Amino acid sequence: MTTENSVIVGYARVSSRDQNLDRQIMQLLPLITNERYLFQDKQSGRNFDRPEYQRMKDFLRRGDTLIICSLDRLGRNATEMEKEWKELTDRGIYLRVLDMPILDTKPGQDTMNQLVSKVVFDLLSYIAQMEREKIRERQREGIAAAKKAGRPTGRPRIEFPKNWAEIIKQYESGDITAQKAQQDLNLKPGTFYNLLRRYRKR
The missing domain is CATH 3.40.50.1390 (Resolvase, N-terminal catalytic domain)
Structure with missing residues (x-):
């Protein structure tokens, strides 16, 4: 009221x-x-x-x-x-x-x-639901067409920077902070931590 x-x-x-x-x-x-x-x-x-x-x-x-x-x-x-x-x-x-x-x-x-x-x-x-269904259908069709043509689908896999091992060794030993490691590797925080998780699973 x-x-x-x-x-x-x-x-x-x-x-x-x-x-x-x-x-x-x-x-x-x-x-x-x-x-x-x-x-x-x-x-x-x-x-x-x-x-x-x-x-x-x-x-x-x-x-x-x-x-x-x-x-x-x-x-x-x-x-x-x-x-x-x-x-x-x-x-x-x-x-x-x-x-x-x-x-x-x-x-x-x-x-x-x-x-x-x-x-x-x-x-x-x-109408909104129909719009969402059409978008999902177009996405499915696009993925299917890309697979058929042999094109990669989804986000490209991010590779480790060349100096990754050296910088991560310093980071994990406490010599540098996460922020400094990100700067040295030229990575955004989200990308840095995603790569770090992948690295630790090896």
Whole structure:
């Protein structure tokens, strides 16, 4: 339920450099608590990093309302939209979709609105599941085709650096730290420890 401290937040996003945020901003500003509560992202190319969206999610509290101009502001596909919708509503955050008011989750919605909202969400979940199945099927087909053509599948096996034995001897005798060993071997921490596990199993 909403409280005296609840706020109404807006989120705007465009998916290319050519698009403009102004139209969404004009729609959202009159509806939110304060212009400080308007979060906006502008992605470029294939980059889908959404720093403002993540900051907004950290800011939102139970009882707050999030307004978006359209459902696809939540994600690029049905899978992402379903995930974000469920996460937000499970946290007690109300959603208002301007071009689909039937989806509003605000308290006081009549029974028909609640029913339609549930049907739409169930449909979204179904589409998301179909998307995941298609992705898995394409992956299986790609792996099968690669095997048939004799191409390697999966991640290439990382080889031990030439100076591995010398550096690991120093590391295991306590002469150098793990961080120094990683620097000398020019390896990231995750790769270093993966190789170390393989080395110790020999």
